[in-house]
Structure formats: structure tokens, C-alpha cells
Amino acid sequence: MAAPAQTEEFGRSGRRVLRPRLRRTVAPIAEARGMTRTMLWAGIAITLFFILVAFLAPVISPYEFDQFRADGRRFAQLEAPSADHLMGTTVQSTDVLSRVIWGTRTELEVVLVSLLLSLSIGVPLGLISGYFGGRLDRVLVLLMDAMLAFPFLLLAIVIAFLLSGSIGRGILTAAVAITVAYIPLYFRVIRNHVISIKEESYVEAARALGARPFTVIRKYVFFNVIQNVPPLATLNAADAILLLAALGFLGYGIQPTEAAEWGYDIQRAVSDTASGIWWTGVFPGLAIVLLVTGLTLLGEGLNETINPVLRKRPKVKVELPTSIAEAETP
Amino acid sequence: MAAQGTSLRQYALTRLALVIPMVLILLTMVFLLMRVAPGDPITASLGGRVPQEVVDEIKHNLGYDKPIYVQYGNYLGDIARGDFGTTITDRREVTDIIRVNGAATLELTFFAMIVAIVVGVVVGLFAGRFRDSSMDVGGRLFGIVIYATPVFFLGLLAQLFFGSYLGWLPTSDRASPITQATLETHTNIFTIDALIARDRDAFVDVVRHLILPAVTLGLVTAGIFIRLIRVNVIRTMKDDYIEAARARGVSERSVVYHHAFRNALVPVITIIGLTMALLLGGAVLTETTFNWPGLGHTLIVYLQNRDYAAVQGIIVVFALVVVAVSVIIDFVNAYLDPRIRY
Numbered sequence: 001m002a003a004p005a006q007t008e009e010f011g012r013s014g015r016r017v018l019r020p021r022l023r024r025t026v027a028p029i030a031e032a033r034g035m036t037r038t039m040l041w042a043g044i045a046i047t048l049f050f051i052l053v054a055f056l057a058p059v060i061s062p063y064e065f066d067q068f069r070a071d072g073r074r075f076a077q078l079e080a081p082s083a084d085h086l087m088g089t090t091v092q093s094t095d096v097l098s099r100v101i102w103g104t105r106t107e108l109e110v111v112l113v114s115l116l117l118s119l120s121i122g123v124p125l126g127l128i129s130g131y132f133g134g135r136l137d138r139v140l141v142l143l144m145d146a147m148l149a150f151p152f153l154l155l156a157i158v159i160a161f162l163l164s165g166s167i168g169r170g171i172l173t174a175a176v177a178i179t180v181a182y183i184p185l186y187f188r189v190i191r192n193h194v195i196s197i198k199e200e201s202y203v204e205a206a207r208a209l210g211a212r213p214f215t216v217i218r219k220y221v222f223f224n225v226i227q228n229v230p231p232l233a234t235l236n237a238a239d240a241i242l243l244l245a246a247l248g249f250l251g252y253g254i255q256p257t258e259a260a261e262w263g264y265d266i267q268r269a270v271s272d273t274a275s276g277i278w279w280t281g282v283f284p285g286l287a288i289v290l291l292v293t294g295l296t297l298l299g300e301g302l303n304e305t306i307n308p309v310l311r312k313r314p315k316v317k318v319e320l321p322t323s324i325a326e327a328e329t330p
Numbered sequence: 331m332a333a334q335g336t337s338l339r340q341y342a343l344t345r346l347a348l349v350i351p352m353v354l355i356l357l358t359m360v361f362l363l364m365r366v367a368p369g370d371p372i373t374a375s376l377g378g379r380v381p382q383e384v385v386d387e388i389k390h391n392l393g394y395d396k397p398i399y400v401q402y403g404n405y406l407g408d409i410a411r412g413d414f415g416t417t418i419t420d421r422r423e424v425t426d427i428i429r430v431n432g433a434a435t436l437e438l439t440f441f442a443m444i445v446a447i448v449v450g451v452v453v454g455l456f457a458g459r460f461r462d463s464s465m466d467v468g469g470r471l472f473g474i475v476i477y478a479t480p481v482f483f484l485g486l487l488a489q490l491f492f493g494s495y496l497g498w499l500p501t502s503d504r505a506s507p508i509t510q511a512t513l514e515t516h517t518n519i520f521t522i523d524a525l526i527a528r529d530r531d532a533f534v535d536v537v538r539h540l541i542l543p544a545v546t547l548g549l550v551t552a553g554i555f556i557r558l559i560r561v562n563v564i565r566t567m568k569d570d571y572i573e574a575a576r577a578r579g580v581s582e583r584s585v586v587y588h589h590a591f592r593n594a595l596v597p598v599i600t601i602i603g604l605t606m607a608l609l610l611g612g613a614v615l616t617e618t619t620f621n622w623p624g625l626g627h628t629l630i631v632y633l634q635n636r637d638y639a640a641v642q643g644i645i646v647v648f649a650l651v652v653v654a655v656s657v658i659i660d661f662v663n664a665y666l667d668p669r670i671r672y
Contacts, residue, residue: 273489288480288483
């Protein structure tokens with residue numbers, strides 16, 4: 001029984017290798033039980049919902065994000081939620097529901113760009129620094145530690161502030177400001193993992209066979225290290241949304257004329273609270289809470305299914321084959 | 331005993347020596363960040379508002395017309411002497427800002443930290459102890475949702491509910507105008523100042539102003555504590571010495587309270603250190619939401635005025651505080667745990 005399975009595992013044809021590998025990757029997710037399972041699926045559902053909203057924004061949104069009049073008539077200012085405006089209107093007469101829907105798109109776009117940027121810088125740097133060590137490693141670690149020590153909101157504000165002068169305040173500025181805060185995180189996780197994997201015997205064997213450093217990194221180190229990334233990236237995406245909203249709240253996010261952004265909307269709503277107007281701030285706020293909760297559940301769920309320290313397996317009832325059972329009861 | 335004493339001192343000295351490159355890197359980072367900005371800072375902050383001669387004079391006075399390496403040297407020298415510069419827009423000493431507005435931030439973060447520790451430790455310990463029970467589900471859900479809530483949104487909800495709906499608590503500033511006018515400020519930490527002055531009304535007024543911002547910031551920070559402490563308890567409960575204590579016949583209650591909880595709480599000190607950076611970031615947002623005149627709020631105001639000198643000075647202070655806290659945390663950890671040595 002064992003022999004064919006082994007040839008399939010180590011076979012040269014790509015497709016044969018892929019299937020067990022895929023099954024091994026997905027298996028923990030399917031095996032997840034109890035709370036972990038609930039968390040994982042709730043996270044997937046919420047995240048998918050927001051992705052869907054972002055894609056369908058032009059179809060489902062009743063108005064444009066900055067539209068304040070329709071049919072030649074200006075919307076009422078600060079109108080309470082009604083049939084015309086399900087979530088009410090803001091002080092600029094824009095429709096809150098439309099702003100929340102279009103905001104989803106902005107939020108996901110920025111987070112996606114910043115994740116891609118920080119992964120494509122942090123991961124290679126971590127791989128190289130961890131694998132080659134030496135002086136470059138020491139300098140990079142010192143630099144990244146210094147960046148990590150800095151309150152990342154402040155770092156992001158300063159970057160956004162500096163960039164706003166030269167490249168404007170669009171999605172790219174916000175994404176870069178967030179990216180700078182996350183590069184050190186990926187760098188550190190990847191580097192530390194590479195250092196421990198470097199000493200494994202299979203890596204040493206590859207080196208002994210004369211594989212070049214980049215071949216070793218690509219074929220043996222990379223796939224082992226990259227497993228840590230999905231939970232971390234999901235949790236970071238959650239964090240990045242909070243950071244973007246914070247930037248928007250402080251007035252260093254996206255230019256209000258370019259796109260709707262939840263943090264900016266909440267900032268505008270703070271002055272409404274004194275007169276008891278709740279709908280301008282509560283709806284964008286709830287959107288943030290829900291999306292971040294979804295991503296966090298997904299990330300934590302993934303972490304618990306992939307991280308063996310936290311993983312809980314279902315208890316399987318052991319049934320002895322009858323022959324053994326009979327042999328044991330004389 | 332003697333050998334251990336020496337090694338702790340050695341650890342402390344090595345750790346202190348490592349602070350120097352760290353601080354130097356942070357200071358250099360701030361300097362470079364502020365210099366790569368297009369245009370010169372003086373023109374950016376005063377541009378168009380004053381005649382060119384005045385701009386040139388200020389530039390000369392502040393040394394912005396010197397070569398960049400001279401500026402860098404002066405910048406480091408000034409900081410070493412405890413001079414963080416003077417703001418461009420309102421000619422205020424940054425050290426003065428630290429004394430007045432820094433005290434406001436200190437007061438806010440201190441009380442927020444207390445809220446965070448109390449809520450985080452209690453919920454985290456019990457969620458971890460009764461893993462997968464309804465208490466765990468509730469505790470974790472609370473932890474996740476509170477973590478997912480931006481501090482300024484929680485602040486907005488608090489303002490709506492306790493401020494405008496119930497009308498119980500004030501939603502902005504550190505004290506009412508009367509208190510601000512009458513209270514003598516020695517420390518600029520209003521709760522202490524009111525106690526020194528033995529002014530009961532002022533104390534009540536100050537505390538009422540403090541409640542919403544401190545609880546808001548504290549609750550959001552508690553989310554982190556809940557998560558980390560819960561995982562710690564779960565991990566500790568699996569350890570060998572827990573099993574050993576059970577095998578010795580120690581009651582489950584005693585195992586949990588004396589063995590598991592105590593050891594699960596040791597890393598809390600480290601968590602406090604890790605949260606410090608987050609708390610300072612959160613303070614910027616909380617202060618802006620509640621119009622709390624702290625360091626973060628001041629920073630945002632100067633950013634809006636494009637006052638580079640002020641921004642640079644305040645950012646340097648933040649960086650130094652973060653480094654100082656991390657050193658203190660490491661010392662405390664090394665003192666508590668003899669295994670931590672270089």
C-alpha cells in the first residue's frame with residue numbers, strides 16, 4: 001500500500017505531485033473543528049461579502065459617492081434614514097449608504113496594493129538576509145527593528161504627509177504609507193524562519209549536492225517559509241484597514257474628491273454627535289468593524305488550523321479490527 | 331548569588347550599549363524623512379505669508395542654509411543637549427510642548443493602560459482557562475470585535491451615548507473652563523494638580539473629563555491583552571509542571587490559580603512594552619476625537635500647519651519614549667527571569 005503512494009509523492013510529473021500537496025494544504029481547513037471551524041467559515045463569509053460589495057458597487061449603490069442631487073433636486077442635509085436614503089444623508093447632502101458601498105471598494109483596493117507591495121519587498125529581503133547572514137543581515141535587522149519600534153501610525157502619517165506634497169493624496173500614497181509600516185514585520189517573520197530552516201538536513205543535503213544559493217532558496221526554503229504568510233497577511237489586511245481609516249480620520253488619507261473613505265466620513269461625523277446625529281458616523285464605523293472582524297476571524301482561524309501548537313484535531317473513535325479484538329479476548 | 335548579580339549588571343550594561351545605535355538610527359531616520367520632503371521646510375510652513383527676507387533670516391537662524399551634514403551634526407548635538415528645537419509657526423520651545431502637552435498624554439495613557447490591564451487580564455485568563463466554553467467564545471468575540479473597532483469610532487459611539495444621549499459625561503477637553511482657569515498647574519497632570527490643590531470640585535471635574543477618553547483607549551488596547559493572555563494560559567495549561575502538580579494531587583483550583591495563571595502572566599510585562607507603541611498611536615487618535623490637548627493632538631495641528639520643526643521635534647520625542655520603554659521592559663524582564671542574559 002505504501003509503495004505507490006510514495007512514488008506518487010516523489011514522482012516527476014507535476015500533476016501527480018500537486019494533488020497530494022494541495023490536499024495536504026487544504027486538509028487542515030477541512031479538518032478544523034469546533035470554534036476554529038466556525039471562526040474560519042464566518043471569516044470567509046464576511047470577507048467574501050465585502051469583496052462582492054466592492055465588485056458590484058456600480059450596480060448596487062443607489063447614487064455616486066459624491067452625488068448630492070438627483071432629478072434636479074438637491075438632497076436634504078443631515079436627513080435621518082428614510083426610504084429614499086436608507087442610511088440618511090451627510091452634511092454635504094451625500095447619501096451615506098452610497099458612501100459606505102463605494103468606500104468598500106477604496107478600502108479593499110488600498111489594502112490589496114499595500115499587501116502586494118509589502119510582501120514583494122519584505123519577503124525577498126527576509127529570505128536574502130536570513131539565508132546569507134553576515135553584515136548585510138545585521139544592518140537590515142537593525143534598520144527594520146528601528147522601524148518596528150516606531151509607532152507605525154506615526155510612521156504612516158509622516159510618510160503620507162511627505163508624499164502628499166509630491167504625488168498627491170490618492171490610493172497609491174495611502175498604500176505606500178501603510179506598506180512602510182508592514183515591511184519590517186514580514187522581513188522579521190521570514191528572516192527568523194529562514195534561519196531555523198537553513199540548518200535542516202534537507203537544505204544541507206541540497207547544498208552538499210552543489211545547488212546554488214538561489215536554487216536552494218527557491219526550491220527548498222521558500223515553500224516552507226511562505227506557509228506562515230497567509231495567516232499573517234490576513235491579519236495584516238485587517239490591521240491595514242484600521243490604519244487606512246485612521247489616516248483618513250486624521251486627514252491624511254485619500255483626497256475626499258477622489259473616493260469615499262470610511263475613516264474620513266467618521267471624522268466628518270464627530271462634529272455631528274453633539275446634536276445627536278448618529279447615522280453619519282455609525283454606518284461607516286460599523287462597516288469597518290465588520291470587515292476587520294471578518295478578516296481577523298479568517299486570519300485567526302487560518303492560524304489555528306495551520307499552527308500545530310494551537311491546532312485541535314477531531315477525536316476519532318478507535319475501532320480495532322475484529323481479528324485483533326478476537327485475538328486479545330481469549 | 332554573586333555570580334548572578336554580576337551577570338544581571340552585565341546584561342543591563344550590554345542592553346544600554348545597544349540603545350545607542352538604536353537611537354542613532356531612529357534619529358537619522360527622522361532627519362532623513364524630514365529632509366527628503368520636496369521644498370525647504372521654512373518656505374513650506376511660512377510660504378506666502380511673510381516676505382522673502384524674513385524667510386531667509388529664519389532659515390539662517392535655524393541653520394537651514396548650511397550643508398546637510400552640518401545640519402545633521404547640529405541636529406544630533408542639539409538633541410544630545412536636550413534641545414528639541416523651536417516651532418516655526420508659533421515660536422514655542424518643543425521642550426515646553428513636551429512639558430505641557432506631554433503631561434496630558436501621560437495622564438491619558440496611564441489611565442488607559444490601567445483599564446486595558448484590568449479588562450484584558452480578567453477576560454484573557456478566564457477565556458483561556460475555560461477554553462471553548464461560552465465564556466471563551468464571549469471573551470474572544472469581545473476581544474476580536476473590540477480589536478476591530480477603530481478607537482475613534484468607539485470614541486464617537488461613547489460621545490453619542492454618554493455625551494449627547496444620556497448627557498452624563500463631557501466629550502471634549504481636559505477640564506471645564508472654570509477649572510482650567512482656577513487650577514494651579516504644577517505637574518500639568520490635572521488629576522495630581524487637583525489633589526495637590528485639595529480642590530474637590532476640580533478633581534471631580536477632571537476625572538469626569540478623563541473617563542470617556544481613558545476607557546475608550548483602554549478598551550481598544552485590552553483587545554490585544556485578551557488575545558495574548560488567552561493563548562498564554564492555553565499554552566501554560568499544557569506544560570509539564572501543570573501535569574506534575576496535578577499528579578501530586580494539588581487541587582485543580584490551586585493548579586489553575588497558583589501554577590497556571592501566575593506563569594501565564596509573566597509575559598504580560600512584555601505585552602505592555604509591545605502595546606506601548608500601539609497605545610501612543612491610539613493616543614493620537616483618541617486625543618483628536620476627544621479634543622484632548624496631548625502630544626498627538628498637538629502633532630496633528632502642527633502637521634496641518636506644515637510646521638516641520640515642530641513635527642520633527644515631537645516625532646523625536648515619541649521615538650525616544652518608545653526606546654526608553656523597551657529598555658525598561660527588558661530590564662524588568664531580566665530581573666524577573668534569570669534565564670534572560672546575553
